[in-house]
Amino acid sequence: MTDAELMDILQQYKEGRISSEQALQELHKSSFEDVGFAEIDHSRERRQGFPEVIFAEGKTKEQLLFIMKSLQENSQGSIMATRASREMFDFVHEDIAEARYDEMARIIYIERPVRRDPHHTILILTAGTSDIPVAEEARLTAYLWGNAVKTHYDCGVAGIHRLFAHKKDIDEANVIIVIAGMEGALASVVGGLTDKPVIAVPTSVGYGAAFHGVTALLAMLSSCAAGISVVNIDNGFGAGVLASKINHLR
Template sequence: MSEQERTKQVGDFARLDLDRVRRRGYPEAIYCESKTLEQISAIAAAVKDSAQTTLFTRLLDGHAEAALKVLPGAFHDPGARFLAWPPEAPEPSGVDILVVCAGTSDLPVAREAMHTARYLGRSVDLLADVGVAGIHRLLAHEQRLKAAGVVVVVAGMDGALPSVVGGLVSAPVVAVPTSVGYGAGSGGVAPLLTMLNSCAPGVGVVNIDNGYGAGHLAAQIAAR
């Protein structure tokens, strides 16, 4: 396969990776946060021409509208800042993934993880607002936790929830620190360090607010 067949040039600022599905088994993703509206529109047009599944993450104001003008009907979750084309997710395979969210303020990152895993071909469910400040809320769903093949745990503040979940389940836990919290949380550094120092084995940690990375990793684990 030639370089021209593996990539699609978009202006002088982007090259779509048309070979990613064949090479890695998972679709291209466009990180939108630093891109202009014009760049998003041009990339969306190239995506439509290529007829490949593509995820748009970290959409800013106006990004979704620019993409939807070119890709009408695309799946869009404003809260998760996430858009997917085409709108239909693939048929799920592999083991089930459960995304667990400590607080309502962590939901945007949790939903980004959930949508990412779903569009990578996994069955995903969401359990929200079950943080350690009211541990009974989590324990009420113990059977649901134990039934999952992979658990993604999203938490800010003290970041303690992944250790608790890791002590309850046999499945791998993908921990996601968020930037939710007061000043001493240092924009997510405090929960990141807590998760890295988890005493529960089987807990892996992705970067702060990286719902896409967590969903992708969980989908890869669930496939195996």
């Protein structure tokens, strides 16, 4: 619920068009909606600038559909469900025709118009092609949160000349997300090339000693390059949100 909608409730109560009980009910609804299996946070958009995002993994198709419809009815911004399957999307799409699915990012979303500043961009770099699913989760998240996003994939340290070919975009970006598995070295290299904030995302890509992303995570946390923050393994969504919040600071 927006501030304008809250003001409308207060005005209706002031003019006697609704009772105190009705006003209280509407105000409670603007905070969260208790539906038994979930407490849907309708006030998050007002607090944080974007509606609650649904983590679809572990939910039933019916639960996901109910939450998406509730958010659709009570929010102004785009609606997202991360870690969603094609089967979940097919079920949701039967009731919500405007829902879309990005198979690589595994996100079901309802996009709503937003103004993007082309002069404040988020750049996403991956070490390898295998890191692209996490990168696409970050890209679509940042895009739906109202950012201009550029990407360059498969430019890791095994062929570092590929990274240097994108130096112009590195210099011009406002925030950089670096996504890498294996030993996670790309984050340190990029961190040493820019004065912009770098968000490092370790991925679970790699052979045995990569320990499903733990090696990259520890390497990124131990980086000697200043100005690098690190999110959880495979957490493209978290990187996209953090990058968006930084990018909107003026």
